[in-house]
Amino acid sequence: MRIAFLGLGNMGAPMAQNLIKAGHELTVFDLVAASVDKLVKDGAKAGRDAADAVRNAEVVVTMLPSSAAVKRLYLGDGGVLAHAAAGALLIDSSTISPDVSREVATAAVAKGFAMIDAPVSGGTAGAAAGTLTFIVGGEAAALERARPLLEKMGKNVFHAGASGAGQIAKICNNMLLGIHMLGTCEAINLGTRLGLDPKVLSDVMAKSSGRNWSLELYNPWPGVMENVPASREYKGGFGTDLMLKDLGLSQEASQSAGVATPLGALTRQLYQLHSGRGYGALDFSSIVDALRAGA
Amino acid sequence: MRIAFLGLGNMGAPMAQNLIKAGHELTVFDLVAASVDKLVKDGAKAGRDAADAVRNAEVVVTMLPSSAAVKRLYLGDGGVLAHAAAGALLIDSSTISPDVSREVATAAVAKGFAMIDAPVSGGTAGAAAGTLTFIVGGEAAALERARPLLEKMGKNVFHAGASGAGQIAKICNNMLLGIHMLGTCEAINLGTRLGLDPKVLSDVMAKSSGRNWSLELYNPWPGVMENVPASREYKGGFGTDLMLKDLGLSQEASQSAGVATPLGALTRQLYQLHSGRGYGALDFSSIVDALRAGA
Amino acid sequence: MRIAFLGLGNMGAPMAQNLIKAGHELTVFDLVAASVDKLVKDGAKAGRDAADAVRNAEVVVTMLPSSAAVKRLYLGDGGVLAHAAAGALLIDSSTISPDVSREVATAAVAKGFAMIDAPVSGGTAGAAAGTLTFIVGGEAAALERARPLLEKMGKNVFHAGASGAGQIAKICNNMLLGIHMLGTCEAINLGTRLGLDPKVLSDVMAKSSGRNWSLELYNPWPGVMENVPASREYKGGFGTDLMLKDLGLSQEASQSAGVATPLGALTRQLYQLHSGRGYGALDFSSIVDALRAGA
Amino acid sequence: MRIAFLGLGNMGAPMAQNLIKAGHELTVFDLVAASVDKLVKDGAKAGRDAADAVRNAEVVVTMLPSSAAVKRLYLGDGGVLAHAAAGALLIDSSTISPDVSREVATAAVAKGFAMIDAPVSGGTAGAAAGTLTFIVGGEAAALERARPLLEKMGKNVFHAGASGAGQIAKICNNMLLGIHMLGTCEAINLGTRLGLDPKVLSDVMAKSSGRNWSLELYNPWPGVMENVPASREYKGGFGTDLMLKDLGLSQEASQSAGVATPLGALTRQLYQLHSGRGYGALDFSSIVDALRAGA
Structure with missing residues (x-):
């Protein structure tokens, strides 16, 4: 063809x-x-x-x-x-x-x-x-x-x-992805700061109700998983600025539809701050650095 | 024994x-x-x-x-x-x-x-x-x-x-569960309000990077999945007030550890509002009602 | 003329x-x-x-x-x-x-x-x-x-x-107004639920660093102040849907400028939920009802 | 005596x-x-x-x-x-x-x-x-x-x-202070990034409904006001870590009272992140730096 x-x-x-x-x-x-x-x-x-x-x-x-x-x-x-x-x-x-x-x-x-x-x-x-x-x-x-x-x-x-439904589904999916990525970062960071091993905690949650794509296939914590951006200094992968763009589309869509997406909105804000700090070209799982800063 | x-x-x-x-x-x-x-x-x-x-x-x-x-x-x-x-x-x-x-x-x-x-x-x-x-x-x-x-x-x-590590891991897991449940509700509600079928959207996301336990095994939208609380008016299951309690434990832990959990904090707030509206004894996936109200 | x-x-x-x-x-x-x-x-x-x-x-x-x-x-x-x-x-x-x-x-x-x-x-x-x-x-x-x-x-x-600067300043002002109105509602509601008198608390904060326009001139708690919407069941005044519109303008502006406004974003979300519950035509200080619900 | x-x-x-x-x-x-x-x-x-x-x-x-x-x-x-x-x-x-x-x-x-x-x-x-x-x-x-x-x-x-009411009122006041400080930072940062002069915008809002203590008496933008921490590199004043402590007290109080304070919770999270980045000992109005980062 x-x-x-x-x-x-x-x-x-x-x-x-x-x-x-x-x-x-x-x-x-x-x-x-x-x-x-x-x-x-x-x-x-x-x-x-x-x-x-x-x-x-x-x-x-x-x-x-x-x-x-x-x-x-x-x-x-x-x-x-x-x-x-x-x-x-x-x-x-x-x-x-x-x-x-x-x-x-x-x-x-x-x-x-x-x-x-x-x-x-x-x-x-x-x-x-x-x-x-x-x-x-x-x-x-x-x-x-x-x-x-x-x-x-x-x-x-x-x-x-x-027509357009592919975009809508994609936007919904990526908003949800951004949310569970940030949520996964929060959970692993919290547990690790309280003394747990990040790999043990990830394994436990991956077998429990915390399970999600970010945790299982794209673990954001350095060293927990091989062959993911977290294990190569967040190079490659799906860039922070692309996630920020998709979250922006979700907010435009939710605003024009008159629908509340509070976690989507907050996730976009935190990705905006993250991008502003120079992480725009790094993988979106690098948002964990925003939580770990100063620790 | x-x-x-x-x-x-x-x-x-x-x-x-x-x-x-x-x-x-x-x-x-x-x-x-x-x-x-x-x-x-x-x-x-x-x-x-x-x-x-x-x-x-x-x-x-x-x-x-x-x-x-x-x-x-x-x-x-x-x-x-x-x-x-x-x-x-x-x-x-x-x-x-x-x-x-x-x-x-x-x-x-x-x-x-x-x-x-x-x-x-x-x-x-x-x-x-x-x-x-x-x-x-x-x-x-x-x-x-x-x-x-x-x-x-x-x-x-x-x-x-x-000792105590079981509690920490459980609290981290349930904070993450609360986050991806609310995130899943936001994504399905947004897509549905924009004209998608909630079941089709759920299926798409469950095969994509939005995948998570709430979406796949505990879908919060009525009628998408059998044998979950959403299909029996949110009766049974894991109560809103129990999720609120666990989110509260996560906030106490994050506060005492000096760790930021922004999505965890916001999720707790929204569950607090949801409980205040009389949903305390219903399943925690009923939080989708807080987003759908007035639609 | x-x-x-x-x-x-x-x-x-x-x-x-x-x-x-x-x-x-x-x-x-x-x-x-x-x-x-x-x-x-x-x-x-x-x-x-x-x-x-x-x-x-x-x-x-x-x-x-x-x-x-x-x-x-x-x-x-x-x-x-x-x-x-x-x-x-x-x-x-x-x-x-x-x-x-x-x-x-x-x-x-x-x-x-x-x-x-x-x-x-x-x-x-x-x-x-x-x-x-x-x-x-x-x-x-x-x-x-x-x-x-x-x-x-x-x-x-x-x-x-x-040209346009009037709009920008207005949008910034009203985003800030929405934020301190909601913040004022949170503060008075919290204090009142902990046993304080809403009028005494309002007076104290109005003389302290919590002071702001919403608190002093437009108190959202029924009965604290005469001649404000809160004392006539939130009729008249500046409607919830108008505030929601202005907060939406602030989010469009912040998104296109690549600027984070986390409290502005969350305030918009909560006004969206409030409007969805039927408060669109009532004064924007009625957002206090969203916090008091179920109390 | x-x-x-x-x-x-x-x-x-x-x-x-x-x-x-x-x-x-x-x-x-x-x-x-x-x-x-x-x-x-x-x-x-x-x-x-x-x-x-x-x-x-x-x-x-x-x-x-x-x-x-x-x-x-x-x-x-x-x-x-x-x-x-x-x-x-x-x-x-x-x-x-x-x-x-x-x-x-x-x-x-x-x-x-x-x-x-x-x-x-x-x-x-x-x-x-x-x-x-x-x-x-x-x-x-x-x-x-x-x-x-x-x-x-x-x-x-x-x-x-x-007994205790002094503490409650103080906590409510300082939660509100933290909220309108952060809101003021968001508004000035947004307007400035959209081309307005920070002093002109501050003056406009101080005469309008955005008026609040942070804006009028403690302007967080460097150079807008003399004799405030923003004009001496955020030295002196009321430290970020003290505000973080007071916001933490507000969250403990709201959690134990079963009251939602969504802006209070988010403000605490952002102050936690700000403290983690090394701003703990600087004045709390330095939170504007968290928004300006990378601009």
Whole structure:
């Protein structure tokens, strides 16, 4: 299949590589030339720009950092809707505002494209291993067209509902992730300061009702678990500023819906403070440092 | 074995029943006569009072609602330390202040008893099914003496550390449980208000990084999961006031240790408000009602 | 002076009345016909619509409930910029997003109007008594043109800075107001539950470092102070939903500026919950009921 | 009058000096010898220990840092109740737990002493200037005996209620103070980051409904106000760790009373984090640095 892949950051690049490995013909574009070069070495063709990249594609996949970037790339003059081939399937895997997601999809469908929002869960490790979870919003038929490709990049594909529903589910999920990560940091820090061994305490809670993804698979305390960011000085992984962005989306959504999310709001505030102290590029599990400071 | 079991509430009664079923000889006592009567029908002997119940026991198990109750029962005039048989093994499964736990254990050991703190995780359902998790603090040798009995009442037995460590680990675990329960309620409520189906959203998050015990095994949204309190109007289960008590213990511990637990503190506040509105006796997953009110 | 006054709600109506009393010639418009009728009885002329009302005005004053309403009224087809007389002075006293405020002012200035944002502090009582505080953003020259009118409606006029600065200062002020109102409720409720007399406690704190506007002039506890909403079942005053709106503006501003406002965020959450329970139309000091519930 | 003054820290020393200036005969004691020496230069006699200092006193004044210290000094073997002269008036100006305050007063009264709790508001500047506010709990008759002395050290004397009520009112006041200080920091930081001048914004809010003691008399932003800790790098003033202690007392009180104080709880958490970062000895208005970090 001829696929255009736009947005080759920490997540986009390994996703594109998995499509190449699966035998697809990729044309890629990114504003950072070095990112394009790397994919070309892996076997992709380089588009001169977004318009050039999408021109002959049967499927367009995008992985971008913000609502504004998605809006511009799809709706702008040199953008996807203006230049993609008639009838192409558009898959946006960015995590953005559900409202923007719906706005773009409505415009796409009006021009005869099929479009789904398909944000992912699983981080850079999942992107590299091809074990991402895709959370999809849009028509079931469009999802079925996309499924064979999604399954090359991920392990699970969920249909959350109509257009925008993928974004909503992703935002809810990541708000919950931020909350239980911070909660897990609080619990381990408290127990450790009261004399427990952080690994013993983590093991006990992982077998008890405190169990959660952060504790079991992504333990934030240095030395408790191998192969997680906490054991490599919080390098790699899912950056603090990305978590801050997703928590911000959750607060915009909750504010516009008139829904209270008190822990979500407080978690966002603490990630804001954490980012302000210079942790923006480090993994989001580094929030444990905010609690340990001065200990 | 001759066992005294003191404290026959929602948790204590089924735990005692499991010991009877396992063939042990129980003498029981509780301030509520009806609770004693029920156990007598199950095959226990009734103690006239605590002193009488413990007099000939090889092992004493206690399951009480507060630090003050434990202190009085063990250290008071008619209490366990004054009347238990020399060398008896004392197992306190109450969830209480680690400081009080250590104080009682120190007094017990000084009088020649072996003592462990062995608070549990798993709720009334786990107590009935004999699948509790015991989180134990104290000497390894005392834990080994207790293990055969604990395994009749539970499935997992963890050694968290020295005396009081069981309490600390339990408090950390339950603080984390309270946080991810409230976080799960916020996420499902937000998604649902934005148009998602609560079951679909729960399924998506349970397969993604939002995964946690509250979401997977104890879903707070009515109708998503069978056999949980949310599907029987929050009756049974682990009461709001018990969660409030445990969150209070976490705040006392964090305050005395000089450790910040911002989400733990806010969760306690919201449970306090929830209890004040008359939800104290309902299951703690009913906190979702505090978010849904007025919707 | 010929003045058009658009937006005759709880705040706008008494402000317009004060301009009439000062001898100005007012043409008014509001989407609610009854509100227009009331002002006509006070001596205003009724505009058929906004365009009609502003056509001959030297000054246009607007008092609207939301950013969207301001944008539509100023920038829309039948709106102020399309129909006001050349060179008119435009005064927007609505509390809205600073970004929208700047956008509208930029468009106005481009068309040759002078425009200031002039949100107010002081509530309905201040509007009626003509003792409002105006917090103004925009050019100093425009403010000087407006000052004689502002001084008929208010007692203090502050120049906060360039266009939009009035909104920013207002939003910061009201976030702080929401925080010390809720804090005051917490303090009085705590002391009262511990046995103090709410009036004695209020008097003590008002003479000590706890002193603040909510405590001294707007005491939230029923019976402590006369002539405040707390003493008339929270009727009148500054509505919960208006405070919720302003707190929402503060959170949008803090999110877009990358600034942490943890107490502001939590206060907004608690006002959201309070509004959800049916208190939206009651005075914002009724938040004390959220703390007292179930006591 | 013969007065014993025990506890000569940042607050106690200037209070004692004001009593000397007023012509009273003071015998003083403190665990820090240098503090005693300083007062001796000012004209006090040095007690060899607490027992010696109180032996001949008609009035005993104490100013200590914690509940535990007060309990030990009054109830211990070499303590005040064991050695003070029959009928002496005991004035405890420490800020401590209301429960401990009542316990000590009950013991004092049982031995024939009169005792009041008389914690203060006004900080070290107020102590030096003799303008403290005393918030008194206890019998009115005891307060009247104390009043002439209190008026030498302070400007306002309030009777909050029965024994312990002084502590309760003080704790409520200081919780509210912590809340509006942090809220004031959030508001000024937000406005400043959005382009306003911190002094202009402070002036606007001080004339509007955001007005509060922290903003008007103790502005936390460097350079806005002279003669406040913010303008001398947060040296002097009321230390972060003292505010943290008082917020901790408020949380103990609210927990034991079953009352929610969500902003109080969050403020305590943020002061805990702030103290952990090394700000414990700096003035509590330095919390603004926690918000500005990384800006």
